Amino acid sequence: MNIFVIRLKPDEDLKVSLNTFVQQNNIQAGFILTGVGCLFQATLRFASQNYSQVFKQRLEIVSLVGTLSTHGLHLHISLSDRHGKTLGGHLLEGCIIYTTAEIVIGTSEDFIFLRTVDETTGYQELEIQPKTMSLN
Template identity: 65%
Template sequence: MIMKIFALRLKPEQDLKKNLKNFVATNKIQAGFILTAVGSLAQATIRFANQNESQVLSGKFEIVSLVGTVSINGIHLHISISDSEGITRGGHLDDGCLIYTTAEIVIGENETLTFLRELDEQTGYQELEIITRNE
């Protein structure tokens, strides 16, 4: 596998998801994945399992995990956060997760693949389609 590594740091008040989408587009990442991420949020917007709407959580949170795939064709990320008492919640990352102090993110990209998002009639969602690049 041929892999590129990208690293970025987000600053206070930046939107986590929007900035990741912009970074992926700017760097033309076609088959990326989160290698590691740490940081904190001043606000979290998360869609919990089997829910149609996202919930906005106010307060200070640590990012304890960020996982998923990123591509110029779409992203699918899940986040886990913990509050000041260590209570952890997680779900689908949505717009509106605002950085508190920092977010340090490292992204890997497989240069032999392209990730697409195609409507899956069984699930009703835009699901991952993996294509091998012709080089």
Template identity: 50%
Template structure:
């Protein structure tokens, strides 16, 4: 597994930055290894809800897990408020960093994650394929000897 470490700063959107990082590095199969930090705004889709729920205040990121791919990512966030109450759900755009977000991303270079419609759930779910083989480099002609 190849790994990346990155730190995001105040005011950045956690999900948008992760998706931009995934595109920039052309990650086809990745996972969030760890993430700690803080938020001033959290936007989550809670279990069995259609729309977003927005929380304002100061929150500690206690966990961020999920898969990353240029073909579609799926991320869940757990956060705690100032009383230690923990909330969690599907990470949406609108999670604004307060002081920092420190992340380690793992890349599984032998795999290719894709999102395809599942006939049972009817949602686009993870499908796992072997990574495409790189095209062979063209052979150079040998110089002719006199």
């Protein structure tokens, strides 16, 4: 396993920044080990909904989980407000950093994470392929 650590700064978009990092580092099978920070805007899609909701308030990132690949990201986030009320959902573009986001990413050299349409669900789901080693 390889480990990457990144810190995002104010006004950066969490999902856009993670996708850029994944593309720049050619990550084929990555996963979030931990993520904390603070947003001033969050855009989420809740379970069984096909629309997003925008929250314009300061929210603490209490959990960030998911898979990362140059073929697509699938991330969920849990956020808490100043009263400790927690909400969570599918991370979308439009989650804007207030002070910081500290993200630790692990990667596997053994797999490639693809996103292909699953005929049963109709969604692009994770397809795990072993990474083949070329013999010279």
